[in-house]
Amino acid sequence: MITYDVVVVGAGPAGLSASIEAAKSGCSVLLLDENPRPGGQLYKQIHKFFGMKEHYAGSRGFEIADLLFARAGEAGVKVSLNTKVWGIFPDGSITASGPEGSIRYKASLIILATGASENALSFPGSTLPGIITAGAAQTFANVYHVLPGKEIVMVGSGNVGLIVSYQLMQAGADVKMIVEAMPEVSGYLVHAGKVRRMGVPILLSHTIVRAVGTDHLEAVDIAELDEKMQPVPGKTERVPCDTVCISVGFSPRLDLADVGKCRIVYEPVLGGMLPWHNENMQTSMDRILIAGDLSGVEEASTALDEGRMAGTYAAYKLGRMKKEEFETEKAAIMKRLDILRSGPFGSRRKEAKKSVWEDRNFGT
């Protein structure tokens, strides 16, 4: 059995930064990811990030992915791609199958950074080919340079729905409308402004009630909603389209945390069920830390800093970092996270995070 100080699962922004921090402090680190390329969902982000220099403001997602991957290499992180983790055992061993078969590794600590899954939406006809997640549309357009369709209806006006709408138009598709069940736009107004200026109507208090088509999607019925979120009779319009993109939020990808017997808590603001953890990203299982969207759905910038937190705490926990150094590093990270978790959207996430951290019923 091959032994590492830290095995990290998931090479997105959280997993990469956790690996880098732990390796920089002298831990031996193995980073596993099931995908052929590192970066998680960063590689399909072609917009420029904003914020602080620590969050690579001004860089595009795929550039950040390349940069982090290079840094991980320099720090001495061993990376295995095309490798799917399928088991975590009580003795701290972790099993993964990849190009060289199934291998069992021994880890002093495991950091799970498995990310999130896009939520589905159920309505008559919702399984028709042509109804895809917004993330799928983004992958095909930005990574493979293939449009999933030409006439698109976007469901959901969160940042993903707004950004992907804009990117599909950049790629040459016609985004016919964005529908939003809530009475106001869910994402940042700067993104909403961009799509509105390109002539895309954002229909508030509207939702998709039916999709029609035989072999694939041909049209959708869009209904106006009343204050009780019920369709208003007689206010349904049929919209011809070949693609619907669903962008109605994400849920933490819990499978491995569950296998590792981490206690699960419920926090709707952070995407629903997620592993209990504290500020140090420690779960209820002594050997398992988490970071990024798995610990509550937020943004790539928060994932970067949560990953740094998990990697730093792992190094401290394994005795590779002095207490004072850890406290200084932690204070800097927490300060940046506080800034990311401010404003009307961020402060709700901050309160939700705090309520998870302070839920001592689940603590170790």
Next chain:
Amino acid sequence: MLFRIKEHPVLEIPEVRKFNIFYNGEPLEAYEGETVAATLLAHGVKAFRRTERFHEPRGIFCGIGQCTDCIMEVDGKPNVRTCVTLVHPGMVVRTQEGCSGENEAKHDNL
């Protein structure tokens, strides 16, 4: 070819090697480095398989290997996730009927 992006304001569209794969016996032009799902979508193919009991069409949903809605028979092997499987010259891709290969037991009595 209808759905390939030729020009993009941000992305550079690189020239790559092209070759054929076979979709239900028909040759389709594929680009090296792309997934089976990307090739099919580029040619406007939307329905990748049919369900076991009601024979309903299914296609791409998540596009990153999580949901398994896009599985097809690839080089004779059923249940292959086409959104995370890269094309190779001469690859044989078939619409999948139900949840297993042609020679495996069907479950029509469910």
